[in-house]
Amino acid sequence: MTNEKLTNVALTDRNDSTISNGKKPIWELTYKMENLISYLKKPDTAIVLTISNFKGGVGKSTLTNLFAYICEELGLKVLLIDSDPQRSITKKVLKNFNPIKKAKNTFMQGIKKNDLHDSITQLTSNLSIIEGDWELSTLERYSRDNFKIEAEYYLYAYLIDDLKKDYDLIIFDTVPTTTIFTHNCIVASDYVISPAQAEEECYDNTLNFMSYLSSMKQYNDKLDILGIVPYLSELDNSTNIKYLQMYRETFGDLVFENIIKRSARVMTWGTDGITENKGYDQKTLSMYIGVFTEFLERLSVLEKWGNK
């Protein structure tokens, strides 16, 4: 990551003027943001992202869900891939969108057919998902029986290769363990974002996760860490503040300026779907839009958008 200072703001909070598009103020785009979105749309291949950490319950699937919701609002073409047999991201997005076209095959059937096209459920004209599938729990055994050890890691990379041309962004949501699921997502990805809770256990797991990512470069040398998104479970808690500081000291600019804070609204969204008109909706959405904006800014630095 460069030393370039990244701004800690949502779409409309910039000094930059906004473009009036008749939408709610939080969805009004600045010229800079519109520019970043146009760069993401430009290439004829998707950027592939995994949102992951070895710590469970730190808001990985929630962040993926919010990224999908924001991308849909911004008109980006996105494919979510739920690589968790527990189907957590699948359950969340199905609360926000009613599929317009259901997949013919499950994820595991697609893997066995070596073709995921028929495993895609279309949620809107821009947003699609390969739904999580309990049968994925047999993936490890299936791979062992059918592939050589190293080929096991390249299964997703191979399967999404032909899908990339149809999307701006492909996002994997996966399990918090060192299993074949995580290996496959990492090997298939260009970038990783790691949500991390500001407390001891998660700090230790994040250190391990970063060394794991370095070791995975032997299978995917184009992999880059886009950053660590801090998650504060208690706002005024001194442990949270201490560990946020430790993340910044250890990982420097890799740590996002924008942070996620615990919010009762997010818990309701998880069960009832995302809303925009209830108390704290706008404030909470702005927090995630801030993270998404910084994601695009970081991407623009690493992808050298504007320098090409």
Ligand SMILES: Nc1ncnc2c1ncn2[C@@H]1O[C@H](COP(=O)(O)OP(=O)(O)OP(=O)(O)O)[C@@H](O)[C@H]1O
């Ligand atoms: N910002 C937040 N504020 C409050 N609750 C949150 C927030 N983010 C996530 N949660 C809640 O924390 C719980 C775990 O979130 P989530 O499922 O996103 O975590 P995860 O890291 O994907 O978990 P797993 O490791 O099991 O896949 C959920 O109940 C979710 O609603």
Ligand SMILES: [Mg+2]
């Ligand atoms: Mg999850």
